[in-house]
Amino acid sequence: MPHHLMNLRNVPDDEAEEIRELFESHAVSYYETPPSRWGISMGGFWVHDDDEARRARALLDDYQRQRQHQQRQRYQDGLHRGEVAGFWQRLVRHPVRILAACLAIAVIIALTLAPFLNLG
Template sequence: MPLLLLNLRNVPDDEADEVRALLDENQIDYYETRPSLWGVSGGGLWLPDDRQEDQARARLAAYQAARGERARREREQALSEGRAPSPWAAFRENPLRALATLLGIVLMLGLATLPFLFFTRG
């Protein structure tokens, strides 16, 4: 029975490519499903049967641990060098999106507090 090894929703392309290469290097059979047109499925990497599940999961766990450690080191280095993205940098990069986000937050807070403002006065 096919077994989902990795859901590709929100997985960066470089990580998906590295996982495919890892599976190929270790001669682990897999197939890939693409994301659905309507966004219901994010796609995935599947094992055709469960005979290689233990090997595939062990390799994937080791890869993800190494990738996580590498990402933490890169983040710490960016912070120490002052290159890490900040909220101000995100605002400068895309001010319209930042303002729309802030407006949405204010509107949601306003809608959430309206019942308390109008219906608690007795």
């Protein structure tokens, strides 16, 4: 029975390539299905064997922990260098866009909660 290891929808090309290299370097016999153009099928990495699935899952979990740490570190470094804008920097650069987004969020929350607030 096939085991789905990872969804490929919205996965960056560099991450998918690194996972392919990881599986190939550890001789994991996997196969890949691409995500559909219209978002109907998710695509992903698959294996057939239960033992292979456990081994691949362990490799994938370790890889994803490392990638998460690496990406967070890259983001923090960008914040410290001023290359990545935080909320306040974005507000200063694009005040109308940020305030419009906040207003839209408030309206959506109000419309969502209005039926429950009018019960009493």
